[in-house]
Amino acid sequence: MNIPFEQIIAYLIPIIIWTLTVSITIRLITKKQAVSATLSWLMVIYLVPIVGILAYLLFGEIKLGKRRGNYFKTLHPKFMRWFNEFQQCEHLVSTSQGTLLYRPVFELAQKRLGIPCVLGNELHIFDTPESIIQRIIEDIKLAKSDINMVFYIWWNGGLVDDVMHALIEAKQRGVNVRILLDSVGSKAFFKSKNYRYMLKHGIEIAEALHVSLFRVFLRRIDLRQHRKIIVIDNQIAYTGSMNMVDPSFFKQEANVGKWIDMMVRINGPVSPVLNSLHAWDWEIEKNEALPLVLPDCPSLPIENNNSHAVQILATGPSFPDDLMAQSLSIAIFSARKSITITTPYFVPSHNIAEALRIAALRGVEVTLILPKRNDSFLVRWASRTFFDDLLAAGVKIYQFEKGLLHTKSVLIDNRLALVGTVNMDMRSFMLNFEVTMVVEDKSFANEISILHENYLHSSQKLDYNEWQNRSTFSRIMEKIFFLFSPLL
Template structure:
């Protein structure tokens, strides 16, 4: 009796589906991950099997791809040796530790081998105009090199001033290397301005190029999320702002203008950020960039104990030490004795971070979260609210920012220890994105961060716990439904 193709498919498809579901289930039960992530994936594949299996095969595992894994392993010893050379520059290495900073600085150095550096002049810039003006002025003074990494580069407005300054710098002999995430900057790569910049000698490279036909060979949603500018190995910028003008960027998302900060750094830690750019650049292009040792900022000496202008750089992402972001945040939170202030545009943290915040509040620490009221991600906006009940009940203060989309990522501990950078309070930043965070113990800088948070609070509305718990049942259901997809956020 002949069996046609349709009968074969009818019998084979359920068997294949069953085998995949069993395999994924076993993988989830044995994989090292949070119970929340495991249960979310199991719910997805059992509730919507076809879509769930397809989603897991694409997004379920952190797969860098063979070429990237091999390249990263080859480059690691080279850059580790260079960081060791920096450690020999005793005049810029900070060996002092206070009770507040010691655990976090030790964790970073033991896991990354990136030295903690003193003698840096730090200033927060908190408006697009001040940020772009400062960047343009420094570009105009550049003598040898300008290196940049951004997630998003979007034409128009103030960004065109940066483009003009870069072209002028290249014409006078400055080397310019710009690395941009392929997905975040996809529109720019197809723009006339990108072509014009390249024609004028500016090197622009794509990071993490997406190839749809390789979706099952390498995870396609890994992103280069760092924001770094380094000029002449002496001046650097990092923070939360992409190379965009908020007056033009995502105006159709109905969340208002994006609110960001960048930190201008004048000092030896700029060389560490330059090294990270060089590593990212070589990983993507296979082209080597020069590595220069730090230049001491003599204008800041002598240094005082309270204000050593000390900076520790945290570089995280796939291939870097696992769970370092969560470990660093947990260490910072547990070190708090008086206060914790956190700003983040996307708040879908791990259970470990949630528990740390709850515990801090219960032991009497003043814990304050400042989050945007409106979010450009519908799923994140709803999923983040599932955490509010537990946090509010423990005494955590939650303020919802009303003056646009608060995109600043910052943590301030006891008004002394600050973390500022690109890391969001979500699993994407914890596990999937290449991120950079500067950890600073410095009273002057902490005061700047504190004033920034006060300004954000003035533009926010504080949630009332009693009113929050009385919100309609349909909102609770929507929150829980979107929370199920937290592994994909």
């Protein structure tokens, strides 16, 4: 008896869909993750089965890929040994119980990451594209041996072309220049003449987390290299929120205004730690080991209020799970007087949102500074769902009106600062390779506080009563997108 092929397919497809649905459901129920994420995936899979199943197979598991995963594990002991050697310099590493007021934040990172808290750094903030890039170019011109960079986006045009020429000049006088760029974020650059021009002049450029459609089921294609790091001669370093872009030439079609960023310039012994992260990422992508050089080990006069203590938080797939969310939670619960947060994408976990609400209820002055206009339609609606409870608890929410505020910063009690590349969303907490500086230093905190004041002058405070009177359509949109917030 011959059964038509069409009839076989008609029976086979439902069986495959049913089998995958049951298998994914069992996986979600037994998987260790937030309940909200589990429920969101189940909703997608059962409401739109075929789309939901494909989406889960592509994005549901945090898979770094077999080669990268094995390489990461192989390299881990090597870098842990180096961090351990770093700690042998007692003058540079925080060991005194009385030095840090917010010690639990630092201890968590040290115990889970193995990276020490480093003292004796000179830190300064630059908050305009012109001041940031001009200072970077000045430091490039003084480079003697190595310039190492990691960026999510490199975008040609304007001031960025000046950086390119400065790097080529550095290479011509014998400086090693190595640049690691994310495959997706810098996609346009990899197709550009400037990319080929830089390669022609001897600059080494590596593509991080290359996207291959042939391997979509073996590795998540949306894992991104989101760090922003520059290290010059193992001594001068930069990190913060700004990609290698000139806002006057970048995403003009998004209609959100210029991107507003900040970078921290570091002169001191924590720079080699940032350099080691570049070396780690570089070796995974290029299979090329770079030298790990310890800083000099001088005796430093450390003041109690200005220890210049910096803890580097490296987060991402294969790094300790939930480290960023845990660090934020500890910082928020440790606040006694004030918390100020700036972030372009505010879709936090329930635990972070609740920690902020509780902080406000116990009398801490909690301030959020968010962009009024956002380049992400999904995030713009999903973030608004949190406003009701936060405003009711007394959290002050300001909407920045002069562009897309892209700075990622947290300031606790005008004393403890967290600045870097991490957005306040689950993608940054779980999927992206990120870097954050945790700094307990009174003078640096003052710089962050002044920066926040400048942002507030260009922001409009949300009125709770007016917010309560928003349209029914807005409320429905917020709830719909909130259902997907754990997946954003």
